[in-house]
Amino acid sequence: MPPKTLYDKIWDAHLVTPETDAPAILYIDLHLVHEVTTPQAFEGLRGRGLKVRRTDRTIATMDHSIPTISRSLSSVDSQAADQVRRLESNCREFGVQLFGMDDRRQGIVHVIGPELGLTQPGQTIVCGDSHTSTHGALGALAFGIGTTEVEQVLASQCLLSRKSKNFAVEFDGALRPGVTAKDMVLALIGQIGTGGATAHVLEYKGSAIRSLDMESRMTICNMSIEAGARAGLVAPDETTFQYVSGREYAPKPKDGAWDRALAKWKALPSDQDAVYDRTVRIDVNSLEPVITFGTNPGMSIPITGHVPDPSNTADSSARARLEGALKYMDLKPGQQLLGHRVDVVFIGSCTNSRLSDLRSAAGVMRGRKVNPAVRVLVVPGSQEVKRQAEAEGLDRIFKDAGAQWREPGCSMCIAMNGDQLEPGQSSVSTSNRNFEGRQGRGGRTFLASPLTAAATAIEGHIADVRSLGGF
Amino acid sequence: MKFERFSSQAVFLNRENIDTDQIIPARFLKVTDKIGLGSALFTDWRSDPAxxxxxxxxxxxxxxxxxxxxxxxxxxxxAVWALWGFGFRAVIAPSFADIFRQNALKNGLLPIVVNAPTIATLPADALFTVDLLDQTLSVDGDTRILFPIDSFSKTCLLEGLDELGYILKHEAAIAAFEKAGTRA
Incomplete structure (x- = not known):
């Protein structure tokens, strides 16, 4: 048998029919559902008189449109409230399990999947959300789909799919203090570009990946889509197995279910001589904290660096792209970002809202006050994250520092629920997209790690956490 | 709906990496149906009269x-519903993001891949004809540019085939797969 990659193995194990002139029919193990990309899909089922084929493989929650200031729908606009209620009624009608706003398991869909043990190695997972790539951190093939595909999966538990190419990303070395998984993935996207992995599935490998905890691996896989990748994967290892073990929906020791699962999972990693269509190697030994300066996640610099000067760019379309970004961001060619004033710091999103993210931000903010000119939002990724953070007293650290401690949701990452920038405002954000207007019309977003965000909150301007300490 | 040959002028957006947040910002995603989104297409950029x-x-x-x-x-x-709602039936670009491309094909919006140097030669005021059967783009009735598309997507578009119907025809295979695995 020819050697296979992790992606090859998961793909082959889920083929209902193979790819020919027609795409393969791929079986989906887990379908995650949220309020924004599904109303039209349920409506489609209704129109065709179809049911949800596997309600046991379909889990819904609400995260995008819901308020984070309280759990009352009166704090969002009526359209958002209607969308939330529509998800409730659709789930009731079609028998789909819903972790609603007041459920202890509610949270950002890509936070709760792993947290509840729903996400497991070797699975195929889809959701009408591009950041579904997050779940690849556990060695699951997970990718975002459109609403028509949501309807297809609801009805058939299958998708039409064509195989992507294999793309290995080798991160080697040891991170220096103050440098995190977020900096690794921003560095990668900066190197290969925002469309650099289109039509590929990324597999993150190397010593620097092996030494990361699960939540850091999720941060990296989460942003695979920002390089255009179909999905991102990390081969499951002891770190993965320990993470999954004991979670609510994980296989249990009883009747040998856990041992059987473990035996399967251990066979998943790519064969030693597996062939990749592309390989990129990044040495993290010299990596600095990374921050974006532009209007897509590929436009980034080291935190101590200078914004590029378009006049140094020979290629005319690249020059135009850069000029447009600097104009939108109100930045000057060659300027430093350190010391650049911001209005808002947002710590949250499916990229960086897990307990370890909040711990690292709290470490910087402990015993300090946020700069009074900066509005600081800390939005935990799930009810469970919120509970654990409060049990550790992290909420007190944030509140004592002058930050807002919110209810779980997507919040200012996507600005659908009223949490947003005003036109002309700037933020340092731990989220995943710095597109024009992403955090509110006319808003300007600098993407960075929770450490950089926390340091910026204290200083009132973009700051290097390494000069503050607390990490 | 079957994809028919058509002729039209084109709108040129000389910009790379156009993201779906520009095509339709998130504040318009609170709807629960697919119609009426054309007015929100590129809404923030359209605030510039030029x-x-x-x-x-x-x-x-x-x-x-x-x-x-x-x-x-x-x-x-x-994003696709907004483009469609505004009146677009094809997008020409050197490359497309994977999910957008899939979404477009499923809604009868044809993603046409043409390399950047060729796009640079397209006259702004020409009448273009899109012929999916021949996989050609004609400019003012003559210059013909061949474009690629996989045969399955082409057939689906030309015949107005419904993908879900196609999947559900494989019910026996899906059921057998569920039974064979530990997935039942």
């Missing part, structure tokens, strides 16, 4: 021409 979509010619154009990596970012199918 923006190309505000020109009279754009109102009747069925073809949008863009730079590489069109439709990157979010999986929101609303």
């Amino acid at each position: 923006f190309v979509l505000n020109t009279p010619a754009a109102a009747t154009a069925k073809i949008l021409v863009s730079g590489a990596n069109f439709g990157c970012g979010s999986s929101r199918e609303h």
